[in-house]
Amino acid sequence: MLMKIKQTLNLGKTKFPMRGNLPQTELQRENIWFENKVYERRQKLNAGKPSFMLHDGPPYANGNIHIGHAMNKISKDIIVRYKSMNGYYAPYVPGWDTHGLPIEQQLTKAGKDRKKVGPVIWRKMADEFAHKQVKKQMADFKRLGVSADWDHPYLTLQPSFEAAQLRVFGSMAKRDLIFRGKKPVFWSWSSESALAMAEIEYHDVTSESAFISEKIKDGKGVLDQDTYLVAWTTTPWTVPASQALAVHPDFKYVQVQPQNTTKKYLVAESLLSSLSEKFGWEEPTILATFEGKDLEYMVTEHPYMDRDILVVLADYVTDDTGTGLVHTAPGFGEDDFMTGKRYGITPIMNVDDRGYLTAEAGEDFDGVFYEDANELSLQKLRDVDALVKSEPITHSYPFDWRTKKPVIFRAVPQWFASINSFRQEILDALDDVTFKPEWGKKRLYNMIRDRGDWVISRQRVWGVPLPIFYAEDGTAIIDPDIIDHVADLVAEHGSTVWFEREAKDLLPEGYTNEHSPNGEFTKETDIMDVWFDSGSSHQGVMATRPELEFPETLVLEGSDQYRGWFNSSLITSVAVTGKAPYKEVVSQGFTLDGNGEKMSKSIGNTIEPNEVIKQMGAEIIRLWVSTVDTSADVRVSMDILSQTSEIYRKIRNTMRFLLANTADFNPNEDTVAYEDLTEVDKYFYARFNQLISELKAAYDAYDFQSVHKLLINFINVDLSAFYLDFAKDILYVEAPNGHLRRSLQTVLYKIVVGLDKLMLPILPHTAEEIFEYLPYETEDFAYLTNMPEVEDLGDNTELFANWSSFMKLRDAANKALEEARNAKLIGKPAEAALTLYLTKEQAQMVDALGQDIRVLLLVSQLHLADVTDASADVENYDGYKIEVAHAVGEVSPRDRMYHTDLGSDKDFPMLSAHEAEIVRENFPEALTDGLE
Numbered sequence: 040m041l042m043k044i045k046q047t048l049n050l051g052k053t054k055f056p057m058r059g060n061l062p063q064t065e066l067q068r069e070n071i072w073f074e075n076k077v078y079e080r081r082q083k084l085n086a087g088k089p090s091f092m093l094h095d096g097p098p099y100a101n102g103n104i105h106i107g108h109a110m111n112k113i114s115k116d117i118i119v120r121y122k123s124m125n126g127y128y129a130p131y132v133p134g135w136d137t138h139g140l141p142i143e144q145q146l147t148k149a150g151k152d153r154k155k156v157g158p159v160i161w162r163k164m165a166d167e168f169a170h171k172q173v174k175k176q177m178a179d180f181k182r183l184g185v186s187a188d189w190d191h192p193y194l195t196l197q198p199s200f201e202a203a204q205l206r207v208f209g210s211m212a213k214r215d216l217i218f219r220g221k222k223p224v225f226w227s228w229s230s231e232s233a234l235a236m237a238e239i240e241y242h243d244v245t246s247e248s249a250f251i252s253e254k255i256k257d258g259k260g261v262l263d264q265d266t267y268l269v270a271w272t273t274t275p276w277t278v279p280a281s282q283a284l285a286v287h288p289d290f291k292y293v294q295v296q297p298q299n300t301t302k303k304y305l306v307a308e309s310l311l312s313s314l315s316e317k318f319g320w321e322e323p324t325i326l327a328t329f330e331g332k333d334l335e336y337m338v339t340e341h342p343y344m345d346r347d348i349l350v351v352l353a354d355y356v357t358d359d360t361g362t363g364l365v366h367t368a369p370g371f372g373e374d375d376f377m378t379g380k381r382y383g384i385t386p387i388m389n390v391d392d393r394g395y396l397t398a399e400a401g402e403d404f405d406g407v408f409y410e411d412a413n414e415l416s417l418q419k420l421r422d423v424d425a426l427v428k429s430e431p432i433t434h435s436y437p438f439d440w441r442t443k444k445p446v447i448f449r450a451v452p453q454w455f456a457s458i459n460s461f462r463q464e465i466l467d468a469l470d471d472v473t474f475k476p477e478w479g480k481k482r483l484y485n486m487i488r489d490r491g492d493w494v495i496s497r498q499r500v501w502g503v504p505l506p507i508f509y510a511e512d513g514t515a516i517i518d519p520d521i522i523d524h525v526a527d528l529v530a531e532h533g534s535t536v537w538f539e540r541e542a543k544d545l546l547p548e549g550y551t552n553e554h555s556p557n558g559e560f561t562k563e564t565d566i567m568d569v570w571f572d573s574g575s576s577h578q579g580v581m582a583t584r585p586e587l588e589f590p591e592t593l594v595l596e597g598s599d600q601y602r603g604w605f606n607s608s609l610i611t612s613v614a615v616t617g618k619a620p621y622k623e624v625v626s627q628g629f630t631l632d633g634n635g636e637k638m639s640k641s642i643g644n645t646i647e648p649n650e651v652i653k654q655m656g657a658e659i660i661r662l663w664v665s666t667v668d669t670s671a672d673v674r675v676s677m678d679i680l681s682q683t684s685e686i687y688r689k690i691r692n693t694m695r696f697l698l699a700n701t702a703d704f705n706p707n708e709d710t711v712a713y714e715d716l717t718e719v720d721k722y723f724y725a726r727f728n729q730l731i732s733e734l735k736a737a738y739d740a741y742d743f744q745s746v747h748k749l750l751i752n753f754i755n756v757d758l759s760a761f762y763l764d765f766a767k768d769i770l771y772v773e774a775p776n777g778h779l780r781r782s783l784q785t786v787l788y789k790i791v792v793g794l795d796k797l798m799l800p801i802l803p804h805t806a807e808e809i810f811e812y813l814p815y816e817t818e819d820f821a822y823l824t825n826m827p828e829v830e831d832l833g834d835n836t837e838l839f840a841n842w843s844s845f846m847k848l849r850d851a852a853n854k855a856l857e858e859a860r861n862a863k864l865i866g867k868p869a870e871a872a873l874t875l876y877l878t879k880e881q882a883q884m885v886d887a888l889g890q891d892i893r894v895l896l897l898v899s900q901l902h903l904a905d906v907t908d909a910s911a912d913v914e915n916y917d918g919y920k921i922e923v924a925h926a927v928g929e930v931s932p933r934d935r936m937y938h939t940d941l942g943s944d945k946d947f948p949m950l951s952a953h954e955a956e957i958v959r960e961n962f963p964e965a966l967t968d969g970l971e
Contacts, residue, residue, distance in 0.1 A: 041971040044933050047962045048771045051699030055812045059691055061656020065804045069181060077820050078186045081123050082130055084823060091127040093119055094581055094591035096604045097134035097195065097573050100172035101141050104179040106675055107630045109648040113664045114627065115595055116185040120800040121738045125826040130586045133180065134193040134576065137169040138502040139569035140230050140441055158500045158538045165501040169196055179649065183657045184803050193580045195572040201503050202530035203579035204572060208506065209522035210615040216457045217517055223376045224494045226449035228394030229442040232498040233453050236490060237570050237603045240440040243433055247413055248273045250362060250427040251420060253284060253339035253348055261333060266294055266303040268339055269427055271361030273434060276412035279400040280387040283367035284339060285353040285378060286331040290363050295323035307363025314362060318428055342425035344401060353378050370450040386450045394447065409447060454496035454505055454565065458610065462487065465610060468619040475625045475741060476670045483601050493610065495568045502566030504537040508546065509561045510554030521546065574607025577620035590618060595625040625741050627669040633676030646675055658802050659684050665747035665801045686751065691805065693754050696763060697791035698812045700770050704784040706815050711785045713832065718889035720782045722842045723762050725835045727790050732829045734797050750798060765895050772934045774957045792816065793827040844884045851916040852896050859923035869936050872900035872927065876909035876920035899926035899937035
């Protein structure tokens with residue numbers, strides 16, 4: 040039976056599937072990882088090595104993850120996987136933020152009533168809800184292929200964490216950094232709680248501003264009683280709480296008499312012209328001019344309440360808008376409050392927790408929602424002829440970032456953590472922290488520099504209690520020893536013990552206090568701000584778990600955390616330990632839709648990771664993360680992810696080709712030493728060695744986009760467009776064990792193994808699948824191997840220079856072949872005979888390559904000649920004179936090249952002499968059976 044020519048070719052074979060079928064195979068692979076405890080085995084392998092501690096900023100446990108969560112967790116996983124494979128002990132403990140208002144809101148939406156069931160049952164329901172959400176999100180994160188200690192996550196509701204948090208509080212109390220005060224705080228009527236700056240977002244709103252005339256009651260002998268000071272406010276609902284009128288001490292103010300009114304008014308001189316036009320004042324006569332400081336302590340009459348209004352001085356008054364006189368309600372603004380405090384004014388608070396005005400605002404306002412009180416106040420001003428003008432104004436206004444409702448400033452007693460008393464310590468600690476992007480350092484520095492004291496009390500139930508007791512006379516007891524005792528109780532029973540027991544049962548046995556002669560104590564009912572929860576994680580997790588270390592090496596979160604977790608962690612850490620909790624901070628932008636718009640479920644432009652996984656697989660999301668610059672806002676859409684899946688297919692098919700064409704290569708027996716490789720193989724070996732260095736540097740810089748670009752450029756340009764292009768002619772045609780083929784396979788095997796490990800942090804499912812087809816690799820899993828090392832191959836400057844020059848020659852030859860193809864002279868390059876007319880320098884370059892370059896140019900015949908032999912009509916291509924002719928001879932059915940020696944071998948007349956020799960030596964059955 041005749042032997043087929045195809046049987047004499049070394050056609051690559053592999054069972055590695057062309058299609059990944061990722062939605063199904065990924066899940067199977069993840070189950071194998073968990074069953075075989077691959078994460079735990081990696082940790083054991085790295086025990087005792089230098090540590091790298093990435094601390095997981097806890098996402099909030101509420102609902103399935105979104106694409107922003109996916110980008111964040113995948114980014115962390117890429118870093119931890121790389122560090123683990125590159126010589127570091129890098130355990131990764133995932134965490135969740137589990138207290139706070141959103142969970143209480145979900146219970147309320149489900150029909151639960153906090154006030155009916157009481158705090159203990161309410162907290163138990165919240166605890167159950169939080170655990171369900173954690174379980175849901177954990178499954179989502181696992182499905183992304185994230186390698187972590189999923190069996191031992193940290194939750195801010197865990198008793199051990201809560202106890203550590205209370206001890207952080209106790210340490211701050213010991214430094215006198217905790218105090219109770221009454222000053223305006225952001226008050227969310229929709230949450231019925233105070234908020235910290237980190238819980239505020241700003242939106243532009245349009246509201247009605249008012250210009251109010253207030254009649255002089257006591258002009259201190261300077262202003263007549265028939266003069267009206269014109270004040271300005273953007274919150275008419277606060278007029279019932281008006282107690283002062285602020286002017287700038289250095290501004291000039293004018294008393295004027297418009298011709299069309301009998302009243303005299305006082306406004307800032309610089310605004311007179313614009314205000315006259317706005318108010319319709321005709322030719323106002325200036326009666327007198329004053330400096331602001333001349334007006335101090337004058338008294339006006341409240342427009343519609345029986346109350347005196349004191350004229351006060353304030354540097355924050357501006358004359359770029361308004362009237363230069365500012366209505367002041369010390370109970371409803373920080374500047375107003377501080378000014379009132381300076382003048383001994385006790386703030387009026389006539390709005391309740393839910394945003395409704397109380398009887399103190401007057402009978403007409405009692406029970407009116409504050410926003411509705413705007414129009415009511417304006418009407419009352421009209422009724423008493425005190426409204427000079429009202430007009431809409433658009434300005435930035437604070438909103439509760441959870442409920443998305445506007446907030447108000449409200450002066451109510453709260454607990455604060457002092458920032459001012461150790462602000463410089465916090466700022467100095469930033470000197471030891473590296474930021475990526477670098478502007479993050481300045482951003483966080485400025486936020487700390489400008490922030491006020493941190494209001495840490497919340498008027499809710501689901502959270503860690505403020506461990507503060509009150510004596511009979513109301514004196515607050517903030518004793519570090521007592522706090523430590525409470526922390527011990529919480530460590531044993533959980534923080535619900537605070538709500539289950541009476542104050543006396545929470546205090547140390549036999550505790551007495553000079554302010555409670557009868558032994559009667561009460562306890563604080565407010566809980567801590569959830570930012571204090573997560574902000575204590577450096578102690579609740581990193582400093583307490585034996586496998587972790589404090590300070591952590593790296594934190595990586597969204598850029599919103601400069602005002603959130605980065606901020607609160609820094610404050611508590613410096614307060615307790617004197618240093619920053621982290622050494623490096625990496626911040627990421629937000630995920631936007633394909634048009635660059637913010638994602639919103641109401642708009643319908645969100646991308647759900649679970650849906651993408653069902654359609655394309657988690658690898659596509661992971662690969663997408665590596666394609667974008669995560670330091671800025673990034674776009675993602677199904678179209679973008681579909682394009683990413685095409686990139687994935689290219690990677691997969693390239694790796695499949697490498698597997699197929701190294702399937703018969705035994706690295707233990709067939710490897711060719713570097714110095715014995717062919718010159719092109721030596722170059723490509725060195726080129727891949729260079730790529731290893733470049734990729735590892737990009738990983739070390741957390742620059743996934745550069746990792747992606749380097750990887751794809753190598754696959755598309757170096758491999759597909761060059762090395763693998765000509766490699767087929769060697770891999771398929773040359774002797775199976777011949778030097779040319781084994782030399783090339785040595786490089787291909789190094790590449791397939793090296794690339795598999797280098798891309799594993801990004802594509803772990805695929806890398807593990809590939810690893811199964813590498814039988815000579817001894818570890819059970821690719822993740823248990825190490826990153827390829829950069830070899831010392833000596834000085835390769837000349838090697839790279841020579842082959843760089845060859846690439847220019849190749850580009851020129853390809854242009855000549857393309858032109859010949861367009862002219863119908865040839866079809867494919869194998870039909871061509873090339874003549875290169877070389878200069879002396881060009882000839883030296885070709886000679887320095889050290890090998891026949893015909894195969895590299897993919898042509899059947901190649902002739903080298905001196906440039907002086909070129910006729911005048913030989914074309915110049917990028918400095919090379921090249922002539923293309925059709926190849927002579929006949930085509931061999933085995934290598935599809937033209938040969939002039941077909942028929943020279945009597946046994947195999949259809950082959951060239953070189954091919955006949957290969958077949959004779961490697962396929963002896965062809966001699967006996969014949970060849971067709």
